[in-house]
Amino acid sequence: MCGARLPAAERGRPPAYCSRSCQAKAYRRRKKERAAPAVVPKGAAAPATVTPAAAGRRREIAEAVWRIAAGRGLESASMREIAAEAGVSLRVVQYAFGSKHRLLVEALRLLHEENEARARARVARLPDPTDPRAMLRTVLGEFLPLDAQRRMALRVFVAYYVRSLTDPALAEVFLHSEQPLEELVAALIRQAGPDGGLESGLDPWREADLLVSGVTGLGLDVLHGRRTMAEVWRTVDYHLDRILGPA
Structure with missing residues (x-):
């Protein structure tokens, strides 16, 4: 963890840390890495390995953005408000999209896809x-x-x-x-x-x-x-x- 020399093992497995302080630092680092949201670079496409459950959750969060935008405007669409509207925790929203900008962009993309699918269906029904x-x-x-x-x-x-x-x-x-x-x-x-x-x-x-x-x-x-x-x-x-x- 810190590069210091490890003490000799008295019994059992050799120690992995030089001190309790070093062990605590390692624990905090691992916890922070597990909790960190998956940040998607600006303008990048959504990850290709999104599971159906994750895709459904992202869709629900995007729909929450639509409802807030249509009813109150995007100025009211904070990450916390969006999470509450979607019925999920703030951490879930952060993990799914990484940033508010990415969330707004993805919500807009999904709305365009929804509109295009409906438009194609209406065109197909033309006599x-x-x-x-x-x-x-x-x-x-x-x-x-x-x-x-x-x-x-x-x-x-x-x-x-x-x-x-x-x-x-x-x-x-x-x-x-x-x-x-x-x-x-x-x-x-x-x-x-x-x-x-x-x-x-x-x-x-x-x-x-x-x-x-x-x-x-x-x-x-x-x-x-x-x-x-x-x-x-x-x-x-x-x-x-x-x-x-x-x-």
Whole structure:
């Protein structure tokens, strides 16, 4: 432990420590190493050897983050509050995620996965998935509070956006340069093509940018009660008629 010469054995096994003080230090070091949380480097992927039980526990903790973010905002999401909301100890949360930043990033990733799975299921149920208007309505509807899950997700994304304004590390993750939704909407508009109803002279990317940002803002108005979903859909259909021609 300390490098000092060990005393000679009087009987039985030879001593492992030079003194009781050295033995106590070794005990405290082992205890600290066992209790230390598994720290995941910033931006690194989750460990590949997570057991099903551990994955389920991480999911429960992430859902606690969603509930706090949607109900009270991320400013209320301390590690202790998250642990209490999830019904686990603070030590469990620390062991599972290592840091608050990593927890917030993982909770956001899991929410994106949840939304993507639900969106794919809704697209699969479309009568004609090759219809660009139907596809566009379905894709844009994912950012409208059409049910409890999408309402919660929209509130969580707003909470992350607010937090990203004062948290540069979170902003790097949340406000990345990629724009997958805009790219998808632009691709669907292009698929309509000159023969498929796309109005000539339009820029698919600019139209996609306007549609996505507009729908997001309209969804927030629905959350505040300033607009109804019927009004929002009339606005969406108005712009789809302008881009693709009358239905």
